[in-house]
Amino acid sequence: MIFTVQLNESTYHGRTLSCDVSGERFADAASASAAAKAEAFDLSMQLRVAVAIRIFEDSRIYLSHIMPAPPR
Numbered sequence: 001m002i003f004t005v006q007l008n009e010s011t012y013h014g015r016t017l018s019c020d021v022s023g024e025r026f027a028d029a030a031s032a033s034a035a036a037k038a039e040a041f042d043l044s045m046q047l048r049v050a051v052a053i054r055i056f057e058d059s060r061i062y063l064s065h066i067m068p069a070p071p072r
Helices: 029-047
Strands: 003-009 051-057 060-067
Touching: 003 029, 029 051, 029 060
Parallel strands: none
Antiparallel strands: 003 051, 051 060
16 A cells, blocks of 8 residues: 655645655555654744645555644
8 A cells, every 4th residue: 555645834735845755655654644744843843833644555644643733
């Protein structure tokens, strides 16, 4: 199965963020999750907002998670 990642600003309906992992295809969920978490953490620190992570298995949502915004 192929897994892909989508990151959004603040919520799952926020602005879709362009990032290194958004164009990649992962062979397993663990690899997709690790890459998504690392990228979401970096983006949340840079933008100072929460980042919503969605991992898709083919076209269905496999996992959703929100990386919280850093404390101000």
